[in-house]
Amino acid sequence: MAEDEAQTVTCPHCRREFVADLLQGDTERHRGYKCPHCRLFVPLERVEQPSAESSAFGAPG
Ligand SMILES: [Zn+2]
Numbered sequence: 001m002a003e004d005e006a007q008t009v010t011c012p013h014c015r016r017e018f019v020a021d022l023l024q025g026d027t028e029r030h031r032g033y034k035c036p037h038c039r040l041f042v043p044l045e046r047v048e049q050p051s052a053e054s055s056a057f058g059a060p061g
Contacts, residue, residue: 009047011035 006019013035020033022044032043 007033009033009035009042011037011040011042012046013040013042014038 006021008017008019010017014037016035016037018033018036020036023030023032023034023041025031028045029043032041033047034041
């Protein structure tokens, strides 16, 4: 069961890229990556997908 693949992730907190293995948690909420820069845990749902970057900065409303 060596499905963990290293992936490049952009930390939503410090905005830095890092390569990390996917952490398999007990639940989906505990799956994600850990930023080596700020030690923030980035859940999978918070990981920005590649080629999805746009100039949409800031929340509408
Ligand atoms: Zn970070």
